[in-house]
Amino acid sequence: MFTSRNVTARVFERQIRTPPPSASVNRARRFYENLVPSYTLYDVESPDHCFRKFTEDGLFLISFSRNHQELIVYRPSWLTYSTKDDSFVPLPRRASRFDSFFTQLYSVNLASANELICKDFFLYHSTRRFGLFATSTAQIHDSAPSPEAVPGVPSIDKITFILLRLDDGVVLDERAFHHDFVNLAHNMGVFLYDDLLAILSLRYQRIHLLQIRDSGHLVDARAIGYFCREDDELFLNSSSQAMMSQDKSKQQQSLSGNKEDDSAENGLHHHSQPSGSNSFLSGIKQRLLSFIFREIWNEESDNTLRVQSLKKKFYFHYQDYVDLIIWKVQFLDRQHLLIKFGSVDGGVTRSADHHPAFFAVYNMETTDIVAFFQNSAEDLYQLFEQFSDHFTVSSSTPFMNFVTSHSNSVHALEQLKYMKNKANSFSQFVKKMLLSLPFSCQSQSPSPYFDQSLFRFDEKLISAADRHRQSSDNPIKFISRRQPQTLKFKIKPGPECGSADGRSKKICSFLFHPHLPLAISIQQTLFMPPSVVNIHFRR
Amino acid sequence: MASILGDLPSFDPHNFSQHRPSDPSNPSRMIPTTYRPTHNRTLPPPDQVITTEVKNILIRSFYQRAEEKLRPKRPASDHLAAEHGNKHFRAAASSSSTTQGL
Numbered sequence: 001m002f003t004s005r006n007v008t009a010r011v012f013e014r015q016i017r018t019p020p021p022s023a024s025v026n027r028a029r030r031f032y033e034n035l036v037p038s039y040t041l042y043d044v045e046s047p048d049h050c051f052r053k054f055t056e057d058g059l060f061l062i063s064f065s066r067n068h069q070e071l072i073v074y075r076p077s078w079l080t081y082s083t084k085d086d087s088f089v090p091l092p093r094r095a096s097r098f099d100s101f102f103t104q105l106y107s108v109n110l111a112s113a114n115e116l117i118c119k120d121f122f123l124y125h126s127t128r129r130f131g132l133f134a135t136s137t138a139q140i141h142d143s144a145p146s147p148e149a150v151p152g153v154p155s156i157d158k159i160t161f162i163l164l165r166l167d168d169g170v171v172l173d174e175r176a177f178h179h180d181f182v183n184l185a186h187n188m189g190v191f192l193y194d195d196l197l198a199i200l201s202l203r204y205q206r207i208h209l210l211q212i213r214d215s216g217h218l219v220d221a222r223a224i225g226y227f228c229r230e231d232d233e234l235f236l237n238s239s240s241q242a243m244m245s246q247d248k249s250k251q252q253q254s255l256s257g258n259k260e261d262d263s264a265e266n267g268l269h270h271h272s273q274p275s276g277s278n279s280f281l282s283g284i285k286q287r288l289l290s291f292i293f294r295e296i297w298n299e300e301s302d303n304t305l306r307v308q309s310l311k312k313k314f315y316f317h318y319q320d321y322v323d324l325i326i327w328k329v330q331f332l333d334r335q336h337l338l339i340k341f342g343s344v345d346g347g348v349t350r351s352a353d354h355h356p357a358f359f360a361v362y363n364m365e366t367t368d369i370v371a372f373f374q375n376s377a378e379d380l381y382q383l384f385e386q387f388s389d390h391f392t393v394s395s396s397t398p399f400m401n402f403v404t405s406h407s408n409s410v411h412a413l414e415q416l417k418y419m420k421n422k423a424n425s426f427s428q429f430v431k432k433m434l435l436s437l438p439f440s441c442q443s444q445s446p447s448p449y450f451d452q453s454l455f456r457f458d459e460k461l462i463s464a465a466d467r468h469r470q471s472s473d474n475p476i477k478f479i480s481r482r483q484p485q486t487l488k489f490k491i492k493p494g495p496e497c498g499s500a501d502g503r504s505k506k507i508c509s510f511l512f513h514p515h516l517p518l519a520i521s522i523q524q525t526l527f528m529p530p531s532v533v534n535i536h537f538r539r
Numbered sequence: 540m541a542s543i544l545g546d547l548p549s550f551d552p553h554n555f556s557q558h559r560p561s562d563p564s565n566p567s568r569m570i571p572t573t574y575r576p577t578h579n580r581t582l583p584p585p586d587q588v589i590t591t592e593v594k595n596i597l598i599r600s601f602y603q604r605a606e607e608k609l610r611p612k613r614p615a616s617d618h619l620a621a622e623h624g625n626k627h628f629r630a631a632a633s634s635s636s637t638t639q640g641l
Binding site: 295298299332333336361370371379383387390391 | 594595596597598600601602604605608609
């Protein structure tokens with residue numbers, strides 16, 4: 001879009017030429033080819049906190065204390081100094097301090113005595129600048145089975161979600177879940193879409209929908225799972241009162257018989273409606289089963305063929321369908337959810353072979369299932385390949401739309417096709433790709449240095465997803481995509497002189513600021529807490 | 540030159556020396572060609588309102604797929620309601636519980 005590579009020429013050109021339609025952000029991003037974080041300050045003396053993330057608008061740096069009980073928020077600022085000489089001057093001594101780049105705003109204690117802040121969980125509501133954090137008590141693996149709970153899922157005594165206003169650190173609202181399990185690692189069990197929050201309770205198989213109001217309150221909107229509509233519970237309760245009176249007369253007759261059986265029976269009846277084996281399946285499971293039935297029914301036109309195909313495909317696997325549990329949930333838009341179902345022992349394993357997984361699109365308003373796929377379905381893969389951006393729904397920040405995916409970047413698509421051709425079996429490849437569905441919320445960094453149309457870099461060493469990487473001693477190169485394909489900048493995560501001890505494994509995490517040429521790399525060995533913090537910026 | 544452009548600076552002082560400002564008393568003969576339709580088959584309906592579709596393309600493709608699956612079987616859909624009663628009966632008698640990859 002620019003004819004010259006020189007930044008001054010580009011600025012002049014920007015004054016007179018309008019960008020191609022709806023490509024103004026792409027053109028503005030070209031300036032990042034000229035302004036790169038090429039200078040590194042190694043081993044900056046920084047406070048001993050776990051740095052988590054820059055917020056999407058770049059206003060805050062979120063970090064947690066080492067004991068996982070406090071939240072410390074910094075404001076990223078820029079180094080300022082003035083010199084009298086024109087010649088190259090080394091940076092002043094105070095430049096290599098953490099304070100020159102980040103000013104601490106406040107420190108808030110979020111967790112009480114036996115709770116710990118989950119340091120992998122953070123969601124940001126950008127319109128109001130609210131942050132959502134989670135604290136939890138210890139995990140109990142062999143929990144007492146409760147009537148509604150799925151066996152095999154661990155239980156946590158108390159999980160609290162805390163909504164905090166990041167401007168000043170005031171806690172606005174809290175929501176606690178008791179004896180429940182929500183997958184908090186890397187935002188996997190929670191999804192934020194604009195102001196709607198979906199929390200998946202794995203243990204009780206319920207999707208709690210909450211709305212974040214402008215005033216900062218968390219309002220319960222719906223709980224999908226046993227009941228699909230808000231008034232289902234009322235309806236069932238009112239009709240169950242008639243049933244209960246019939247049952248009571250039956251019980252009185254059997255009381256005269258064997259007493260042991262009756263106490264168990266009484267116990268079952270006196271529980272609330274969703275009891276174990278003898279009553280209805282949960283609402284969403286009913287919707288799912290009826291959709292599968294109707295889909296198989298509609299495949300054939302002849303009645304006998306229908307019954308045969310139903311026997312083979314539906315009734316043979318009926319118990320497996322009934323045993324499916326919800327593993328992950330994502331919003332597709334305000335009314336539709338993408339739900340991943342799997343078997344109880346499947347879950348979040350990386351291998352997709354042995355455990356069947358299914359995806360369903362659920363419309364919350366009409367409580368209908370719209371589509372149902374198995375995890376090796378090729379048509380779901382085609383939709384994933386073409387419309388991947390619509391799966392990673394973005395909230396209101398404009399530059400989250402420009403995170404590279406294989407639907408919006410030719411280079412990423414080429415890489416995907418290369419992997420597709422290299423794969424041995426297409427269905428294995430499809431399963432591997434669909435493992436990333438449903439997407440986790442806010443897990444990609446919006447920094448333009450990860451834009452594949454601007455830079456080429458080694459995806460194994462660094463990428464937009466905020467996960468720890470194995471650190472290497474060689475610097476990570478960012479090579480420009482346009483002609484000439486020269487090295488633009490390097491990021492070396494290790495200490496300047498290299499590590500003396502080559503045996504210990506080091507992991508490295510990178511935090512890139514969304515729009516400034518500023519990045520932090522944190523390198524730590526697995527067992528020893530002190531970590532090396534480097535700051536990379538444009539000098 | 541008493542031109543509309545005035546005395547704007549330019550690199551070469553002889554630029555724009557040939558420019559004659561348009562004189563309102565002597566209108567130009569140039570009439571731009573206009574094209575008119577010869578039929579009205581392509582007129583939009585008088586009450587047409589164009590708005591953006593609320594559902595995004597991904598959701599639209601899910602619904603389209605569901606429509607396609609239902610479409611050829613429409614004449615048989617009235618049998619569906621009658622068969623629902625069988626479902627509960629069958630469920631109680633379902634036998635197989637072996638895990639089978641689909």
